[in-house]
Every structure is written in structure tokens, then in C-alpha cells.
Amino acid sequence: MSLAEFEIIAKYFAAQAGERTDVALGIGDDAAVLDVDPDRKLVLAMDTIVAGVHFLEDADPFDIGYRALAVNLSDLAAMGAVPSWMALSLSMPAADERWLERFAAGLFELARAHDVHLIGGDTVRGPLVVTVQVGGWVENDRWLTRDGARAGDALFVSGVPGEAAAGLALLREHAASGAAVEHLRARFLRPEPRIALGRALRTRASAAMDISDGLLTDLHKLCAASGCGARLEVERLPVSPAASERFDEEAWLSFALGGGDDYELLFTIPAAHAAELDSKTLEGIGVCRIGVMTESRTVECFHRGQPFVPASTGYDHFAKP
Amino acid sequence: MSLAEFEIIAKYFAAQAGERTDVALGIGDDAAVLDVDPDRKLVLAMDTIVAGVHFLEDADPFDIGYRALAVNLSDLAAMGAVPSWMALSLSMPAADERWLERFAAGLFELARAHDVHLIGGDTVRGPLVVTVQVGGWVENDRWLTRDGARAGDALFVSGVPGEAAAGLALLREHAASGAAVEHLRARFLRPEPRIALGRALRTRASAAMDISDGLLTDLHKLCAASGCGARLEVERLPVSPAASERFDEEAWLSFALGGGDDYELLFTIPAAHAAELDSKTLEGIGVCRIGVMTESRTVECFHRGQPFVPASTGYDHFAKP
Numbered sequence: 001m002s003l004a005e006f007e008i009i010a011k012y013f014a015a016q017a018g019e020r021t022d023v024a025l026g027i028g029d030d031a032a033v034l035d036v037d038p039d040r041k042l043v044l045a046m047d048t049i050v051a052g053v054h055f056l057e058d059a060d061p062f063d064i065g066y067r068a069l070a071v072n073l074s075d076l077a078a079m080g081a082v083p084s085w086m087a088l089s090l091s092m093p094a095a096d097e098r099w100l101e102r103f104a105a106g107l108f109e110l111a112r113a114h115d116v117h118l119i120g121g122d123t124v125r126g127p128l129v130v131t132v133q134v135g136g137w138v139e140n141d142r143w144l145t146r147d148g149a150r151a152g153d154a155l156f157v158s159g160v161p162g163e164a165a166a167g168l169a170l171l172r173e174h175a176a177s178g179a180a181v182e183h184l185r186a187r188f189l190r191p192e193p194r195i196a197l198g199r200a201l202r203t204r205a206s207a208a209m210d211i212s213d214g215l216l217t218d219l220h221k222l223c224a225a226s227g228c229g230a231r232l233e234v235e236r237l238p239v240s241p242a243a244s245e246r247f248d249e250e251a252w253l254s255f256a257l258g259g260g261d262d263y264e265l266l267f268t269i270p271a272a273h274a275a276e277l278d279s280k281t282l283e284g285i286g287v288c289r290i291g292v293m294t295e296s297r298t299v300e301c302f303h304r305g306q307p308f309v310p311a312s313t314g315y316d317h318f319a320k321p
Numbered sequence: 322m323s324l325a326e327f328e329i330i331a332k333y334f335a336a337q338a339g340e341r342t343d344v345a346l347g348i349g350d351d352a353a354v355l356d357v358d359p360d361r362k363l364v365l366a367m368d369t370i371v372a373g374v375h376f377l378e379d380a381d382p383f384d385i386g387y388r389a390l391a392v393n394l395s396d397l398a399a400m401g402a403v404p405s406w407m408a409l410s411l412s413m414p415a416a417d418e419r420w421l422e423r424f425a426a427g428l429f430e431l432a433r434a435h436d437v438h439l440i441g442g443d444t445v446r447g448p449l450v451v452t453v454q455v456g457g458w459v460e461n462d463r464w465l466t467r468d469g470a471r472a473g474d475a476l477f478v479s480g481v482p483g484e485a486a487a488g489l490a491l492l493r494e495h496a497a498s499g500a501a502v503e504h505l506r507a508r509f510l511r512p513e514p515r516i517a518l519g520r521a522l523r524t525r526a527s528a529a530m531d532i533s534d535g536l537l538t539d540l541h542k543l544c545a546a547s548g549c550g551a552r553l554e555v556e557r558l559p560v561s562p563a564a565s566e567r568f569d570e571e572a573w574l575s576f577a578l579g580g581g582d583d584y585e586l587l588f589t590i591p592a593a594h595a596a597e598l599d600s601k602t603l604e605g606i607g608v609c610r611i612g613v614m615t616e617s618r619t620v621e622c623f624h625r626g627q628p629f630v631p632a633s634t635g636y637d638h639f640a641k642p
Binding site: 111116122 | 326329330332333334335337338339340341343344347348349350352353355357358363365366367368369370371372373374375405406408409410412416421422424425429432433436437438439440441442443444445446447448450452454456
């Protein structure tokens with residue numbers, strides 16, 4: 001019998017996690033929050049990427065190093081935290097110097113951009129699996145979680161979810177270059193952690209998370225954590241001029257709703273403040289109102305007023321085939 | 322060209338680690354030490370174990386879960402720290418419920434024994450690779466590092482290094498059970514992190530590290546970090562009654578000097594206090610004086626007064642075959 005990822009975590013790990021008064025927020029959100037300093041909270045995230053699952057087998061090692069850190073910074077962004085240091089665990093089949101040089105270049109390019117210091121880790125022989133753990137800080141009075149959304153809050157997304165999945169599809173088919181193709185590939189290969197946006201949302205959003213497994217899958221998680229539902233207006237999703245050059249609407253909606261890897265932020269804003277933000281930019285990133293939170297405890301999609309059933313709902317590592 | 326593990330870390334990672342004032346101790350010791358609280362230091366370790374490298378392919382998942390945490394707690398012991406929480410990254414090929422139940426049982430048995438809380442992590446599909454990150458605390462005034470040994474300090478080891486390697490050899494040859502075999506196998510399968518011993522050494526030892534890659538390999542690392550050498554008296558190594566039932570002296574010395582996996586502590590004591598500790602027990606663990614630190618910057622082995630050349634010097638993940 002195959003379990004979904006959240007069932008594995010709930011059944012085998014969260015149930016036995018233990019109790020400590022210095023753990024302000026444990027398993028179940030984008031990162032853990034620890035009470036270690038009277039003046040601020042420590043935020044810790046740890047994510048693993050695997051060849052053939054999170055990146056293509058023939059990926060440029062630069063992009064692997066970049067991604068290993070980016071996915072973790074994205075978790076800190078979703079908490080409203082500022083990153084501070086990282087630890088790296090690198091399992092690799094051999095010590096290939098060209099590979100290592102490119103990997104380190106990608107890792108540290110992003111690390112320098114966010115002033116993240118490498119404090120240690122482990123280097124072992126094994127299959128190519130990269131784990132990064134990132135630590136950072138958030139103010140005591142307010143950090144972002146998945147569980148604060150309430151019925152009536154407006155549902156927002158940053159950037160253009162779906163472009164990363166479109167870029168991955170183009171990489172897989174070895175599409176010929178061109179401006180649109182380059183743009184979409186870059187969205188997959190170099191996701192930009194929304195740290196500054198997360199900081200700006202810290203005092204504005206009622207709930208937030210990053211989109212890593214697909215908008216709908218992650219929206220379900222946000223709804224479950226918050227004990228509410230959502231009504232998503234599909235025609236409100238941000239449009240991608242680049243993707244519209246290459247894909248029809250059906251393919252695009254499948255990327256936008258089901259494709260992961262965007263590392264954009266999904267967040268909710270109390271109704272009274274929703275209009276101020278709709279279709280604006282915050283910290284240089286477009287944010288877009290795509291729906292409303294409901295009491296229904298389900299996620300309902302509508303397309304131009306009609307109920308809409310998406311073709312793909314997102315990624316689960318251990319879903320039944 | 323193949324690089325040794327320490328060369329990889331130095332060339333590609335330590336050189337670009339960055340600078341932050343809140344990092345009291347970065348890459349190169351058993352764990353990192355962070356300045357995050359006026360009253361104490363945060364100690365973070367992260368270690369990865371891989372099937373076929375750190376444990377046998379057919380290992381009981383209980384022992385894999387136990388080991389994934391034990392190797393990290395051992396790093397905290399080597400710093401003199403008290404563990405507090407852990408994050409788990411689990412890459413596994415499928416969600417096998419029997420496997421998960423045994424893995425979690427082993428992980429949490431050790432976690433409960435040390436009051437370690439699971440705060441989060443990641444669960445992904447991939448080859449079997451387990452990374453654990455452990456956080457803990459140590460007093461501001463003193464923590465243990467590898468770099469404090471001085472010529473003239475006495476060299477000590479805890480427990481009986483070599484028993485784990487002997488146990489692994491017996492597991493590999495599927496040796497018939499018996500008290501000696503059971504004892505040695507348990508030393509490999511269930512290493513006991515020396516947390517209490519590390520705490521007792523915090524104010525006594527001039528340097529300390531845990532033995533994971535083999536006594537001689539790790540002694541070289543301690544000497545390099547401290548800028549000194551060591552003279553090791555091989556006949557002073559702790560004896561193993563269990564191993565002597567199964568192995569001749571040559572095989573035993575190869576285990577004791579070159580076999581890793583013991584997770585005992587290797588430490589140095591200023592000469593004036595060495596006699597107080599020699600062949601005593603501290604926190605229930607035998608500690609044994611096995612040599613002396615020297616000015617030579619090399620590690621020399623002697624056996625009953627004669628220079629001794631060991632057959633095996635330890636483990637390096639990326640050593641040339």
C-alpha cells in the first residue's frame with residue numbers, strides 16, 4: 001500500500017515528534033520556528049533534491065547547486081523570514097572537479113545574493129542527492145504560516161505560476177531557442193526565492209506558503225491547515241505571454257494549476273485590504289488576486305463562472321501511479 | 322582526478338563560505354557553532370548516511386533510523402553540547418509502511434533517550450539516502466573543538482575503538498550468533514553517542530572529536546587542526562575480549578586503527594591532569610590514554626617501543642582505489 005507524502009509524515013513522524021517548549025512551530029509548515037532568543041525567532045527549513053525527480057539527469061551542475069538553495073530560501077520566504085546561514089549535505093557518485101566547480105558556482109551565486117553563509121555539512125559517496133538546511137530569523141511579533149486563512153480572505157499568488165512547468169516541458173523536448181523559450185526555461189532553472197515579498201507580506205497576509213508541488217495541491221494544503229476552503233477563479237490566473245506563444249490554453253492551465261517548481265508565494269489577505277494589492281507589484285513582484293477563501297473546506301475551481309475540473313492537480317512523491 | 326573529501330570541502334566550499342559575525346565556528350569541525358543568544362551557543366551538525374556506504378543494503382530499517390540520528394548526536398558530543406532538536410530528510414524509493422515503521426522506531430528510540438524533538442524536514446522519492454540535522458546548545462564560556470591540542474597533551478580515547486569494525490566484518494560474513502558476536506555486532510549497529518562524556522570533557526579536554534572514519538584518519542585531522550603531531554602507543558589501545566575470541570592481533574589492530582563507525586571520542590588532556598583520567602571511567606564510559614601530542618606535525622605509531630606501520634589508515638569517501 002502506497003501512502004501520500006503527507007500521510008507518511010503524519011503517521012510515522014509527526015505523531016512521535018516529541019514536545020519541547022522551545023519549538024514554537026514544528027512539523028507541517030514551510031519551515032520550523034524555534035524560540036531560542038528573546039528578541040526574535042529562529043526559522044529552519046531543510047529540503048532535498050534528487051536527480052531525475054527535482055532536476056533533469058543531464059542538468060547543468062550550476063543549476064543543481066542554485067536549486068538546492070533556492071527551494072530552501074523559498075521556504076523561508078513563505079515564513080516572512082530573512083535567511084542567514086546554510087548547511088550542505090552532498091551525496092555524489094564521484095569527486096568530479098568540473099562538476100563540483102559548477103555546482104559550487106550556482107550554490108554560492110544565490111548564497112551571496114542573500115548573504116547566506118555556509119557553516120558546514122557532509123560530503124559522502126552515493127547517488128546524487130543534495131540536501132540543504134537553511135536558518136534565518138523573523139521578528140517575534142509576527143511570522144507567516146499556512147494556518148491563518150479565514151473564510152472571506154482574498155486568495156493571491158505572486159508571479160506567474162505555470163511558467164516553470166512550461167519551461168520544464170520545453171527542456172524535456174529540447175525545444176529550439178528563442179526569447180519565449182529562454183524565458184520559460186529560466187523560470188524552471190533559476191526560481192527566484194521571494195524573500196523580499198515574504199518580508200512585505202509578514203504584516204499583511206493572514207496565511208502564506210510557497211508553491212512547490214503545484215498551485216492546486218498547495219492550495220489544498222493551505223486550506224487544510226487553515227480549516228477552510230477556497231474558490232479559485234481560473235480566468236484570474238496571471239497570464240504568460242511567453243507560454244501563450246508555445247502552448248494552448250488547456251496545456252497552459254495544466255501547467256498553471258498542476259505544475260510545481262515555481263516557488264512563487266500563495267497567500268491570503270483579509271478582505272478589507274485585498275483591493276489595495278490586486279494586480280499590483282510588491283517588492284518588484286506582481287501579485288494577483290485569484291479567488292476567495294470559503295467555509296466549504298473544499299477547493300472549487302470556476303472558469304468564467306462555470307465549474308471547472310482541472311486535468312492535473314499537482315505532484316505527490318508517493319502518489320499511486 | 323579524484324580529490325579526498327577534505328580537499329573537496331576546502332577547495333569548493335570552505336573557500337566561498339562567506340563571512341558573518343554570528344558564525345562563531347564554521348566549516349571544519351564536528352559541528353558549527355553559532356552566536357545567536359547572549360547566554361549560550363547554538364551547535365548544528367548535519368550528517369548523511371547512504372545504503373551500501375554507511376550501512377549494509379539489507380540492514381534492519383530500525384538500525385538505519387537509529388544510525389541516522391546517532392552519527393549526528395556523536396558530532397554534538399564531540400563539541401560538548403546538549404542536543405535539542407532534529408530535522409530529517411528522507412529520500413526513499415517507495416513508501417513501504419513496514420520499512421517506515423521500523424525506521425521511525427529506531428530514530429525515535431534514540432531521540433527520546435536524548436529528549437530530541439523532530440521539527441521538520443523533507444520526504445522525497447529517490448535512492449535511499451538519509452540526512453539528519455541536529456541542533457543543540459553549549460555554554461558560552463567553553464566548547465570542544467579539534468584545534469586546541471598542544472604538544473605534551475596526553476591523547477585519550479573513549480570506549481573500545483575497533484569493536485564496531487569487527488562487528489561489521491562479522492555481519493558481512495553472516496557469523497553464527499554467540500555472546501561475543503552479538504556484542505560486536507551491537508557496537509556497529511547501535512553506536513552510543515557520548516553526549517554525557519562530551520559534557521564531562523567540556524572543561525577538561527584541550528581538543529576533542531568523534532571517531533567516524535577510523536582512529537588514525539581522525540587523529541590526523543585533529544593534529545592538522547591543532548597544528549601539532551601525535552605519538553600513538555599501539556599497545557595502549559583498549560582491548561576487546563569479544564574481538565580477541567574471533568580475530569588475531571593483526572586483524573584487530575586493523576579494526577582498531579582503521580575501522581570507523583565507533584563514534585567514540587578522541588580527545589587530548591593537558592599533561593598535568595592526564596594521570597587523573599587514565600584508565601578511569603567518566604560518565605560510565607572507560608577512557609584510556611593512548612599516546613601523547615608532539616611538535617612533529619606527523620602521527621607516529623609505536624608498538625612496544627618499535628615503530629609500527631599500520632595496515633589500514635581509515636576511510637575516505639573519495640580516496641583513490
